[in-house]
Amino acid sequence: MTSTGHEAQLRIPEGVLLGHALVGRLADSLGIRVFFIKGPASVIQGLRKAKISADVDVFVDPTRIEDLLQGLYERGWRQRPVDPDDRTFPKHSVTVHHSAWPCCIDVHFRFPGMEGAAHECFTALWANTVHVELAGQRLRVPSKALGILFLALHALRSRDLPACREELEYLAVLTWRESLAEALLELASATGALAAVRPFLEGLLPEATTAVWPEPSREWHNRVAAQAPGSARLIAIAQASWRDKSRMLWAAIFPPREVLLSANIYADMSLPGRLDQHGARWWRFLRAAPRMVRNLRGLR
Incomplete structure (x- = not known):
């Protein structure tokens, strides 16, 4: 309790870290495969410059999303209202909030730009995760190459914004310096992200590497436009x-x-x-x- 008699409130950075720990422990207790994308883990891995994350982004096995959400509901989290028009706004996550927490949790079952079948896509993603220590927990996060793919796809949706251009430039330098372009190509192919990531990846590939680039889907065209x-x-x-x-x-x-x-x-x-x-x-x-x-x- 504070001196004024009110309950101390979590600050956003604290809430985000504790949110990672909460979801990680809940998933472990239920035997659900999850890994965390973007956020503080990407800063720890050197994929992003230091920044404060405003929410928790977790990717869940699509076959178990309802089980994870039910576990969160039992702990006081509630689904955030969303636009019911999923034709205009194709859904890729469920966002939950809690009155006592300063941040939301975005539970992803797909990721914009990754258009492979849900099960096969998650299998490829899960095979490219690693462990990091975060919020006192041993949590799964994307490998460096996969982390770059997630961040690049996110920035490519709004690549005319200065912040997104800066992030893409930073990721391009990192990809070239650590020779990750071919690993990115393999991951993009396995997850159905080749068309979406092409503007970022094509110029980073070695000259000897050839790729067949599919046409972007209507959904991706619409998101970018x-x-x-x-x-x-x-x-x-x-x-x-x-x-x-x-x-x-x-x-x-x-x-x-x-x-x-x-x-x-x-x-x-x-x-x-x-x-x-x-x-x-x-x-x-x-x-x-x-x-x-x-x-x-x-x-x-």
Whole structure:
């Protein structure tokens, strides 16, 4: 207890480390294979410059995700509201939060850009994990090559942002210095990530190495193009059948409450509060309109 009589609150860096320990011990107790991606482990491995992580990213065996989530629910964690439109926003993780914790836990069952079948993809990923000491626990994390693949795919989704360009440059130097390009190629092939990672990896491969690069999927094209607020919805509506367009347009104009709560779980859901949030959404949309037009032209 603090001197004021209130319970001491976890700070974000502490919460993230303890969150890793919590999920790791829970998974061990249930016999579930998990490993942690991005976050503090990537800093320990030298894959990222020092930075504070805001949440816990864990990749779980897709066949056991419900078991892990149930274990978290029993410990007071609750699923964060999400947009129910999984056509516009294909799901790759489940995010849970806890009223006493300052961070969320993102439970991944797939990763954007890795488009291999779920079971085969996880098998390839699990075979390329190593142990590190983190938060007083011995936890599994990606090998250096796999860690680079995860971080590169994450940055490639928004590679026009200065921070993402800087991260890709840092990863490129690391890949070249440690001669990891061919290992990256093998991992990308095994996980169905060749098309997505090509802009990063192609120029790093030795001249003698040849690769067959598949075309990026529509999902990946859309993720990369949808950089401005609202552009993902416009892209999905443009690509939808005429039968679905009107329904999707209605949902975009009058979104369900989950959409508002997905941005802020403590959002004011009274009528005045919802009106304020709708006004803010439209303001963001109008400000981003020129950029969205460029996105749609690029997709054509």
